[in-house]
Amino acid sequence: xxxxxxxxxxxxxxxxxxxxxxxxxxxxxxxxxxxxxxxxxxxxxxxxxxxxxxxxxxxxxxxxxxxxxxxxxxxxxxxxxxxxxxxxxxxxxxxxxxxxxxxxxxxxxxxxxxxxxxxxxxxxxxxxxxxxxxxxxxxxxxxxxxxxxxxxxx
Amino acid sequence: xxxxxxxxxxxxxxxxxxxxxxxxxxxxxxxxxxxxxxxxxxxxxxxxxxxxxxxxxxxxxxxxxxxxxxxxxxxxxxxxxxxxxxxxxxxxxxxxxxxxxxxxxxxxxxxxxxxxxxxxxxxxxxxxxxxxxxxxxxxxxxxxxxxxxxxxxx
DNA sequence: AAGAAATAGTCAGTGCCCTGACTATTCGGG
DNA sequence: CCCGAATAGTCAGGGCACTGACTATTTCTT
Numbered sequence: 001x002x003x004x005x006x007x008x009x010x011x012x013x014x015x016x017x018x019x020x021x022x023x024x025x026x027x028x029x030x031x032x033x034x035x036x037x038x039x040x041x042x043x044x045x046x047x048x049x050x051x052x053x054x055x056x057x058x059x060x061x062x063x064x065x066x067x068x069x070x071x072x073x074x075x076x077x078x079x080x081x082x083x084x085x086x087x088x089x090x091x092x093x094x095x096x097x098x099x100x101x102x103x104x105x106x107x108x109x110x111x112x113x114x115x116x117x118x119x120x121x122x123x124x125x126x127x128x129x130x131x132x133x134x135x136x137x138x139x140x141x142x143x144x145x146x147x148x149x150x151x152x153x154x
Numbered sequence: 155x156x157x158x159x160x161x162x163x164x165x166x167x168x169x170x171x172x173x174x175x176x177x178x179x180x181x182x183x184x185x186x187x188x189x190x191x192x193x194x195x196x197x198x199x200x201x202x203x204x205x206x207x208x209x210x211x212x213x214x215x216x217x218x219x220x221x222x223x224x225x226x227x228x229x230x231x232x233x234x235x236x237x238x239x240x241x242x243x244x245x246x247x248x249x250x251x252x253x254x255x256x257x258x259x260x261x262x263x264x265x266x267x268x269x270x271x272x273x274x275x276x277x278x279x280x281x282x283x284x285x286x287x288x289x290x291x292x293x294x295x296x297x298x299x300x301x302x303x304x305x306x307x308x
Numbered sequence: 309a310a311g312a313a314a315t316a317g318t319c320a321g322t323g324c325c326c327t328g329a330c331t332a333t334t335c336g337g338g
Numbered sequence: 339c340c341c342g343a344a345t346a347g348t349c350a351g352g353g354c355a356c357t358g359a360c361t362a363t364t365t366c367t368t
Contacts, residue, residue, distance in 0.1 A: 017290065
């Protein structure tokens with residue numbers, strides 16, 4: 001009888017929400033380009049020439065995952081990747097023409113899908129909802145580095 | 155300039171939320187048993203003897219994924235899996251003693267983690283938040299089968 | 309200038325998650 | 339009773355996501 005009600009567990013609901021998103025994305029946006037892949041393309045539109053790590057930071061992916069995602073985009077010819085002549089550790093990333101074309105096409109569809117996704121909520125509820133998710137995510141993310149600056153009194 | 159703001163995209167926020175959850179789960183609940191695995195154990199506490207498909211339905215996983223998750227739990231000795239003598243297609247699932255022990259231990263920790271996860275919100279905001287997630291997920295899930303019952307006038 | 313620390317990226321390993329194609333079993337209508 | 343439809347599960351294939359160990363390059367410190 002010590003069972004937990006999954007519908008009160010935020011983690012479980014978060015997973016369901018993402019699955020719902022996956023479904024909508026596949027049907028309304030694209031079956032070839034995934035949502036994280038689009039996030040990368042989208043980031044490089046406004047900030048061309050970023051390195052891998054920074055792109056990962058922008059879209060919220062660790063360096064292993066971002067390397068995979070970028071690898072796929074490069075091999076599909078949507079992204080160019082060159083060594084930074086200033087810093088031999090980095091790769092500089094840039095959209096190809098095809099990449100720009102794809103980004104433009106998907107941006108429209110993604111926005112449309114987002115409307116459908118949020119359609120069950122009223123205007124007020126939508127902004128509230130997005131705000132709540134961000135607050136919760138930010139707070140949890142903040143727990144990663146347990147704020148040692150305070151105790152740093154050397 | 156046609157770039158989308160990721161923070162207004164529910165899909166992107168959903169992914170971030172799940173990553174935040176993953177982080178908390180790993181540090182506060184368990185590194186061995188994952189959240190979906192726990193969901194399976196938890197379900198079988200109240201409904202022992204379910205078959206794979208139904209468990210998948212309860213926790214929100216398709217049959218391929220649930221097969222993997224169950225396979226791991228069986229090989230760790232937390233779950234027993236036997237053919238249904240009534241229906242040779244099914245496997246009946248049941249917690250082992252060890253499985254029950256693990257479920258009890260993690261249920262406490264999962265509840266605690268859930269509190270921490272939701273801590274940034276006030277009491278009212280929490281119930282509101284959980285409700286909003288469910289409404290949005292249910293609505294998207296409902297779009298999967300485009301409601302043909304209405305047209306079914308035979 | 310040399311060695312240590314930091315940083316960018318890769319790689320191996322594990323697990324979740326989906327789709328689509330396949331097998332085995334059961335069920336239902338003629 | 340038998341054959342086709344439905345159902346439970348498996349398997350192959352692709353992609354996301356994390357950790358931890360490793361390499362190469364740069365930077366900081368002495």
